[in-house]
Amino acid sequence: MLAFALRWRPPAQVYGVARFASSGSADVREPLNFWAGTRRKIPPGSDSEPVYEPSTGRVLCHVEAAGAEEVEQAVQAARSAYALWSKMSGMERSRIMRQAALDIERRREDIAEMEVVNNGKSITEARLDVDSARLCIEYYAGLATTLAGQHVQLEGGSFAYTRREPLGVCVGIGAWNYPFQIAAWKSAPALACGNSMVFKPSPVTPMTAVLLAEVYARAGAPPGLFNVVQGGQETGSLLCHHPDVAKVSFTGSVPTGKKIMEMASRGVKPVTLELGGKSPLLVFEDSELENAVKGALMANFLSQGQVCSNGTRVFVQKRILPEFLKEVVKRTQAIEIGDPLHDNTRMGALVSQPHLNKVLGFVEQAKKEGATLLCGGERFTPSDPKLQGGYYMTPCVLGDCTDDMTCVREEIFGPIMSVLSFDTEEEVLRRANDSILGLAAGVFTRDVKRAHRIVEQLKAGSCFINNYNITPVEVPFGGFKMSGIGRENGQVTIEHYTQLKTVYVEMGDVDSLF
Numbered sequence: 001m002l003a004f005a006l007r008w009r010p011p012a013q014v015y016g017v018a019r020f021a022s023s024g025s026a027d028v029r030e031p032l033n034f035w036a037g038t039r040r041k042i043p044p045g046s047d048s049e050p051v052y053e054p055s056t057g058r059v060l061c062h063v064e065a066a067g068a069e070e071v072e073q074a075v076q077a078a079r080s081a082y083a084l085w086s087k088m089s090g091m092e093r094s095r096i097m098r099q100a101a102l103d104i105e106r107r108r109e110d111i112a113e114m115e116v117v118n119n120g121k122s123i124t125e126a127r128l129d130v131d132s133a134r135l136c137i138e139y140y141a142g143l144a145t146t147l148a149g150q151h152v153q154l155e156g157g158s159f160a161y162t163r164r165e166p167l168g169v170c171v172g173i174g175a176w177n178y179p180f181q182i183a184a185w186k187s188a189p190a191l192a193c194g195n196s197m198v199f200k201p202s203p204v205t206p207m208t209a210v211l212l213a214e215v216y217a218r219a220g221a222p223p224g225l226f227n228v229v230q231g232g233q234e235t236g237s238l239l240c241h242h243p244d245v246a247k248v249s250f251t252g253s254v255p256t257g258k259k260i261m262e263m264a265s266r267g268v269k270p271v272t273l274e275l276g277g278k279s280p281l282l283v284f285e286d287s288e289l290e291n292a293v294k295g296a297l298m299a300n301f302l303s304q305g306q307v308c309s310n311g312t313r314v315f316v317q318k319r320i321l322p323e324f325l326k327e328v329v330k331r332t333q334a335i336e337i338g339d340p341l342h343d344n345t346r347m348g349a350l351v352s353q354p355h356l357n358k359v360l361g362f363v364e365q366a367k368k369e370g371a372t373l374l375c376g377g378e379r380f381t382p383s384d385p386k387l388q389g390g391y392y393m394t395p396c397v398l399g400d401c402t403d404d405m406t407c408v409r410e411e412i413f414g415p416i417m418s419v420l421s422f423d424t425e426e427e428v429l430r431r432a433n434d435s436i437l438g439l440a441a442g443v444f445t446r447d448v449k450r451a452h453r454i455v456e457q458l459k460a461g462s463c464f465i466n467n468y469n470i471t472p473v474e475v476p477f478g479g480f481k482m483s484g485i486g487r488e489n490g491q492v493t494i495e496h497y498t499q500l501k502t503v504y505v506e507m508g509d510v511d512s513l514f
């Protein structure tokens with residue numbers, strides 16, 4: 001999920017001073033759990049996991065998992081904050097959220113750098129992620145003032161009205177690919193609607209959610225409004241089962257999404273699920289080739305390819321295939337890989353060693369199944385000695401792919417573009433829709449009628465015409481089929497974080513049947 005259009009320009013005045021000129025120098029000491037308004041240390045003896053700096057392979061710190069007692073404290077803190085927050089007017093909530101957005105703007109560089117240190121993506125992308133988080137909070141701060149019910153006039157002067165009420169304590173569970181942005185995309189609509197939140201980041205990237213917690217606290221949020229508990233599966237499951245939790249919003253893999261849904265079903269709790277994708281990108285022979293090539297790169301190589309909405313099945317109409325491949329390969333080979341904290345780097349490190357191994361395994365498998373390796377797909381070792389333990393690989397383009405290959409069927413979550421060819425519109429639509437997933441899809445064509453005809457038939461939640469991976473916070477984002485349930489961003493998300501109460505008001509006498 002690229003959160004945000006690259007055409008956005010940073011505000012004229014950006015505060016914050018770069019702390020790390022290059023990778024390998026971050027020093028993390030402060031506790032990463034946060035509830036009731038402050039960072040919390042977990043008592044010794046709890047589970048702890050090493051956290052790595054993907055660009056160097058260095059251990060940054062150990063993250064302490066919250067157990068049953070800590071989860072309880074965080075949920076109770078969220079309950080107390082909810083009692084205050086849910087009674088405030090939309091204007092009051094909006095003011096605090098706007099303060100939070102301003103603080104994020106001031107701390108843009110600090111937050112972005114910490115994201116790079118923990119996730120491995122380039123600083124250029126991390127800044128855009130932070131901007132997206134800020135914009136999301138600004139957007140929902142605006143919507144907080146507009147929440148309203150309906151008035152319905154009924155017979156005999158009686159009437160009914162609806163109240164749009166918050167749900168209570170909501171849980172957010174995040175993935176490692178957009179750690180800060182996911183925390184903001186989940187908390188902003190939740191808080192705008194009057195809920196409080198306990199957020200659990202991925203144990204792979206625990207560092208920046210706590211910065212968001214500090215931002216909300218500094219902005220004047222009641223202690224406990226946004227809490228962070230660290231940990232993996234166990235902590236996540238404690239949260240999902242907790243009787244005082246009203247809703248779970250999850251971003252991650254399909255198998256975990258199913259488990260979350262099962263756990264939430266025991267308490268009949270609503271879920272929002274943002275899951276994986278294997279999205280198609282359709283390039284017709286009448287496309288503007290340069291834009292189509294740029295679109296294919298944007299669809300595959302952001303965040304080292306670790307993006308759920310990526311258009312990893314690139315279908316190209318036969319007549320333009322040679323020219324398209326030539327350009328795509330040329331541009332892919334020119335991608336600057338290296339220290340993600342350097343401004344000129346366009347591709348940093350993958351998130352972890354096991355993940356890198358898994359992605360490289362997909363390249364080997366693709367070769368065995370008959371795909372042609374057109375470029376990349378190898379482990380990359382930067383010349384800087386500090387970076388030599390990092391998890392880098394060269395971005396890869398696979399040609400001669402067919403629909404049955406593993407690289408075309410499975411979500412790889414790495415910088416691998418699979419290119420397939422097609423002849424006709426009917427054929428490519430059938431093949432594009434032949435997936436259990438349906439997060440996103442894209443089409444490049446100059447024919448405006450074809451573009452809309454295609455989009456109407458694509459089974460995907462987010463469709464792009466003549467661009468890819470642009471996700472402004474004003475519009476809903478989410479998947480069809482096994483890519484998820486519910487939406488994030490846009491006005492519709494208000495419905496996912498509120499419930500309606502209907503109030504009937506009798507203006508006459510009770511007309512009893514008894």
Ligand SMILES: NC(=O)C1=CN([C@@H]2O[C@H](COP(=O)(O)OP(=O)(O)OC[C@H]3O[C@@H](n4cnc5c(N)ncnc54)[C@H](O)[C@@H]3O)[C@@H](O)[C@H]2O)C=CC1
Pocket residue numbers: 001173174175176177200201202203231232233234235236237240251252253254256257259260274275276277307308411412413
């Ligand atoms: N759709 C997307 O945006 C993402 C998709 N993925 C896909 O998932 C694969 C595995 O990545 P993971 O980080 O292991 O994803 P995951 O789906 O296992 O984990 C995502 C989050 O869920 C939590 N979690 C895991 N098991 C849980 C449980 N039983 N109860 C409650 N919470 C639980 C994790 O701690 C993490 O915070 C990736 O290789 C990629 O293919 C990963 C990240 C994001």
